[in-house]
Structure formats: structure tokens, C-alpha cells
Amino acid sequence: MLKINKTSIKWKFLERLVTQVFQLIVQVILARLLMPEAFGIIAIILVIVSIAMVFVQTGFNTAIIQSKEVNNQQISTVFYINLAISVLFYFVVFFIAPSIESIYSFEHLTVYIRVMSLTIIFGAIYSISSAVVTKQMNFFISFICNFVAVMLSGIVGVLGALFGMGIWSLIIYQVLFNVSLSILFFALVKWKPGKPSRLKDVSALFSFGWKVFLAHFLDTIYKEVSVLVIGKKVPEDVLGFYSKGSQFPLMATKACNETVKTALLPIYSKQQGNKQQISSMISNNIRTLSFIIIPALTGLAIVARPLVLVVLTEKWADSIVFLQVFCFIYLLDPIKSIIYQAFNSIGKSGLFLALVLSNILMLIVVLVFTIFYGIMFLLYGTLVVQLISLFASLIASKVVLKYNFKSFFGDIYKSVTSTIVMFVCVFPYQFYVSNPYLVLLIQVVIGAFSYLLASICLREQTITNFIEKRFTRR
Numbered sequence: 001m002l003k004i005n006k007t008s009i010k011w012k013f014l015e016r017l018v019t020q021v022f023q024l025i026v027q028v029i030l031a032r033l034l035m036p037e038a039f040g041i042i043a044i045i046l047v048i049v050s051i052a053m054v055f056v057q058t059g060f061n062t063a064i065i066q067s068k069e070v071n072n073q074q075i076s077t078v079f080y081i082n083l084a085i086s087v088l089f090y091f092v093v094f095f096i097a098p099s100i101e102s103i104y105s106f107e108h109l110t111v112y113i114r115v116m117s118l119t120i121i122f123g124a125i126y127s128i129s130s131a132v133v134t135k136q137m138n139f140f141i142s143f144i145c146n147f148v149a150v151m152l153s154g155i156v157g158v159l160g161a162l163f164g165m166g167i168w169s170l171i172i173y174q175v176l177f178n179v180s181l182s183i184l185f186f187a188l189v190k191w192k193p194g195k196p197s198r199l200k201d202v203s204a205l206f207s208f209g210w211k212v213f214l215a216h217f218l219d220t221i222y223k224e225v226s227v228l229v230i231g232k233k234v235p236e237d238v239l240g241f242y243s244k245g246s247q248f249p250l251m252a253t254k255a256c257n258e259t260v261k262t263a264l265l266p267i268y269s270k271q272q273g274n275k276q277q278i279s280s281m282i283s284n285n286i287r288t289l290s291f292i293i294i295p296a297l298t299g300l301a302i303v304a305r306p307l308v309l310v311v312l313t314e315k316w317a318d319s320i321v322f323l324q325v326f327c328f329i330y331l332l333d334p335i336k337s338i339i340y341q342a343f344n345s346i347g348k349s350g351l352f353l354a355l356v357l358s359n360i361l362m363l364i365v366v367l368v369f370t371i372f373y374g375i376m377f378l379l380y381g382t383l384v385v386q387l388i389s390l391f392a393s394l395i396a397s398k399v400v401l402k403y404n405f406k407s408f409f410g411d412i413y414k415s416v417t418s419t420i421v422m423f424v425c426v427f428p429y430q431f432y433v434s435n436p437y438l439v440l441l442i443q444v445v446i447g448a449f450s451y452l453l454a455s456i457c458l459r460e461q462t463i464t465n466f467i468e469k470r471f472t473r474r
Contacts, residue, residue, distance in 0.1 A: 011139035019146045020251045026154035027247060030170065031312050033161040036240030040231070041106050042170050043243040045116045047227050048100070049174075052089040052117070054217045056082045056124035072194060079128040079193045086124035093117040104231065116171050122178040128193075129185035141188050149180035215349075215356040222360045226367055230378075233371060242375060244312070245322025249297055249330045256293050256334040278342050279403045283411055285338050287461060290415040293334055295451045298419050301327040302427055303443050306436035325379045332386045339393045342401060351396055359389040414461075418454035425450040 031039070094114050101109035126145075133142050157173030165172070186192075231239050300307070301324045308320050343352045366381035398404040426447040433439045 011143050015139060015143035015146050016254060016256070018143070019150050020254050022150050022154055024248070024251050026150075026158060026173070027251075028311050029158050030161050030173075031244060031316060033158075034166065034169070036237045036244070036316070038167040038170060038240070039243050040236035040238075040240035041109065041112065041167055043227055043239055044100075044104060044106070044109070044231055045113055045171075046174075047225070048093055048113060049116055049119055050220055050223075051217075052086075052093060052120045053123050054220045055089060056086045056120065056127055072191065075128060075132065075191065076193045076195065082124040082128060083121075086121045090117055090120050093120070106236070112167065112171060116174060118175055119178040122175075122182045125182040126178075126185040129189040129191060132191045133185075133189055141185075145181055145184040145188060148184055149177050152180050153177035215353045218360050219356055222363055222367075226363075226378075229367065229371060230375060234375065238318070238375075241316065241319040242322050244316060245319040246326045248307075248323055249300060249327040252296055252300060252327075253293065253330045253333055256289055275346065275401050278345065279397075279401045279407075282338055282342055282397070282401065282403050283407055286335055286408065287411040287415075289334055289338065290412040291455070291460060293331065294412070294415045295419045295422055295447075297327040297331045298423060299426075299444075299447050299451075302423065302447070303440055305430065306440035306443070309436040310440055321376070322379070325376070325383065329379065329383050329386055332390050336390055336393050339397050339403075342397070342403075346400075348400060351400065355389070355393055355396060358392060359385065362388060414455065414458045417458060418451050418460065421454040422447050422451040 094117065097110040097113040097117075100113060106112075130142065133139070153173050153176040156176055157169050160169030160172050227239075227243075230242060234242070304320050304323045304327075308316055308323065312319070340352050340355070343349070343355075362385045363382060366385055367378060370377040370381045394403075394405055394408055426443040429442050429446075430439050433442065
């Protein structure tokens with residue numbers, strides 16, 4: 001079982017890594033071909049789509065994965081409910097699109113929204129198949145579907161930009177990705193929707209799922225509404241810089257964060273009667289995740305200036321400061337996700353909801369009191385809330401799962417120490433070398449070498465286990 005779990009997690013991580021890397025390449029190419037204003041408009045459209053997507057891609061899906069016993073009829077019922085909800089939301093968005101255009105005064109925004117919102121329906125079609133694959137931990141199928149979809153949509157999107165389609169290339173990229181996923185999951189997954197069960201037969205799924213749904217819904221509402229508020233306060237090019245600044249660190253964390261959300265929940269759920277075992281698994285997962293995510297995002301913040309100038313060109317220079325702050329905002333998300341999935345696995349979705357709700361309330365307070373002073377005040381306030389939210393999660397995990405502050409700091413301190421060593425070694429080069437290409441090369445090479453060397457000297461468990469396995473095989 002342990003070997004199967006490790007293999008499954010590797011496939012899920014590989015899927016997220018490959019998908020995010022290719023999406024990053026596509027976004028870089030599109031950013032070089034298109035103007036910041038196009039990304040600002042897309043950011044507004046994605047707000048609406050993301051909110052609607054929560055209704056069809058969370059709650060029931062998580063309940064299917066967490067439940068020990070769920071039959072095909074129940075899954076089919078959930079599929080039909082999700083599909084009906086998605087169609088309803090599409091028509092709601094279709095009819096309110098002109099009102100949204102009147103608020104923001106972006107030309108042709110109505111038609112952009114109506115076409116982009118088709119992703120809501122296609123998202124509902126593949127979401128249940130994806131949940132079935134996750135429950136079975138057959139992440140190889142998920143890897144194939146996502147890999148083909150991101151390749152196809154990315155190539156078509158870039159070709160559209162090259163042929164002068166402008167913002168339409170971004171819309172086609174998003175819609176085609178979801179259409180491709182729907183077709184591929186339907187073709188490759190053995191489960192197919194059949195005869196539905198009675199609604200009362202899915203009541204157990206609803207009693208668990210509504211709390212997970214509400215948590216994700218409120219979280220998404222805050223994140224997307226904050227973008228709308230910022231969009232009203234700043235010009236569309238500044239919104240584009242803000243959006244692009246968040247994009248790189250968000251992509252860097254998605255590979256880890258979504259692996260945690262999808263791969264660990266079924267693994268934890270199999271141990272839901274053994275809290276001590278779950279606590280041990282949390283410790284191992286946080287230790288391994290910290291070894292990757294802490295140096296990766298800290299390093300991204302350090303190389304932000306040369307990276308943006310080399311990859312995106314000078315026209316995106318104003319996004320550098322946003323990128324650096326977002327690196328530290330997103331740093332804690334995957335770590336919190338590990339703890340949240342442990343709570344969900346033992347049926348504590350109410351506790352998960354309470355933690356998310358308290359986090360959102362703090363973020364709303366920050367938004368209200370800082371937005372008038374500028375975006376940077378808002379981002380610094382968000383970072384403080386992230387730290388408070390992590391401490392709240394650790395307090396809850398100490399009570400419920402006996403995973404406490406001492407265990408947490410014991411799991412991350414070697415990775416943090418090695419990251420500090422890396423920072424000291426690479427940060428000064430930007431003051432002595434003016435060529436951004438050379439600075440980027442030096443900082444990446446020396447940063448990776450200094451971090452790995454410090455980790456080996458500190459006998460960090462992740463790198464030590466890796467080295468020992470290599471020597472043992474030989």
C-alpha cells in the first residue's frame with residue numbers, strides 16, 4: 001500500500017509539475033506577444049468564471065473521495081446535479097454580462113464573458129470523472145488527460161496570438177483546455193454516468209460536502225471580489241501587472257498545493273481511524289514539502305528582477321514587486337493544505353470551514369482598511385493574515401491530531417536554515433552584476449548548489465534519504 005501511495009503521489013506531482021511548467025511557458029510567450037491590458041481584462045472575466053466553478057468542482061467531489069462507501073448510482077446523481085447547476089450558472093452569467101460591461105467599460109466585454117463562461121459547463125462534465133480517478137488513486141490517467149489538454153490548448157493559444165487575435169487567444173486557450181479535459185476524461189475513465197439514485201441516497205455526501213463547498217466558495221469569493229475591487233481602483237494595465245505578478249508564484253505552488261489536495265485526501269481517509277498515523281504522515285509530508293517549496297519561492301523572489309527582464313521583457317518591470325510579495329503570500333498555502341486535508345479525512349469538515357471562514361474575515365478587514373492606501377499595503381496585510389492563519393491551523397491540529405508547534409518547527413527548521421544560507425550566497429550578486437542574463441544564471445546555479453550543500457551538511461531527511469537510496473541501489 002505504501003508503494004502504491006508513493007507511486008500515485010509521484011504521478012500526481014508529475015502531472016501538476018508538467019502542466020504548470022508548460023502553462024508557464026505558454027504564459028511567458030503570450031505575455032511577450034500581448035499587452036498588459038489584455039491580461040487585466042482576462043483577470044476580470046476569470047473572477048466570474050472562478051466563482052461559478054466552485055459550485056461544480058468542490059463539495060460533492062471531495063465527499064466522493066472521502067467517503068468509504070459510494071456506489072455508481074450516487075456518483076451519477078452527483079454528476080447530473082453538477083451538470084444542471086453548471087448550465088444554470090452559464091445562463092445567469094450570460095444574461096448579467098452586459099451589466100458587468102457597463103460597470104468596467106471594457107469594449108466587447110459582454111461577448112468575452114459569454115464565450116469564456118462555457119468553461120463552467122465543461123468543468124462540470126469532467127469534474128466527477130476526475131474525482132473518481134482521484135478516489136481510485138489512478139493519477140496516471142489524470143496525468144495523460146492534463147498533459148494532452150495543456151499541450152493542445154497552449155499551442156492553439158500561442159498560434160492565435162501570433163496571428164494577431166489579441167485577447168481572443170487567451171480566451172481560446174482557456175476554453176479549449178476545459179473542452180479537451182472533458183473529452184479525454186470521458187474517453188479514458190471507465191466510469192460513465194448511468195441511472196441516478198434517489199436524492200435522499202446522496203444526503204450523506206451532502207452533509208459532508210456542503211461544508212467543504214462553503215469553505216471553498218467563501219475563499220474564492222474573497223479572492224475574486226478583491227480583484228474586482230482592485231480593478232475599480234487602478235487602471236487596467238496596473239491590474240495586468242498585479243495579475244502577472246501573482247501568476248508566477250501561484251504556478252510554482254500549484255504543483256505542490258493541488259497534489260496535496262487531491263493525492264493526500266484519499267491516503268489520509270484510509271487511515272481516518274488512526275489519528276496517530278495521520279499525525280506522523282502530516283509530519284513527513286510537511287518536511288518533504290518544505291524542502292521543495294521554501295527554497296523555490298524564496299529563490300523566485302530573489303531572482304524576480306532579472307527573471308522578469310529576461311523572460312517577460314522591460315514592459316513588465318512594474319510586476320516585479322508584486323511577484324516578490326506574492327512569493328511569500330503563497331508560500332504557506334501548501335503547508336496549510338496538508339493540515340486541512342487531514343481534518344477533512346477524519347470528517348472534520350466543520351473545523352476546516354471554521355478555519356477558512358476566520359481567515360476570510362481577517363482578509364476582509366485588511367482589504368477594507370488598506371485598499372485606500374494602495375495595493376502594496378493590501379499585500380503586506382494579506383501576508384500577515386497568512387501567518388496568523390497558519391498558527392490557527394496548528395492550534396487546531398494540536399487539539400485534534402496531536403500535531404503541535406514543536407513538531408512543525410522541527411519539520412521545517414532545516415529547510416529554513418538552508419534557505420537562509422542560499423539567500424546570503426546569492427542576493428548580493430544583483431548589486432555587482434548589471435547584465436540580467438548573467439545575474440539570473442549566477443543566482444540560479446549558486447542558489448541551487450548552496451541550498452543542496454547546506455541541506456546535506458544539516459542532514460536534512462529528504463535529501464539524506466534520497467542519497468542513501470541511490471547508494472543502496474548501487
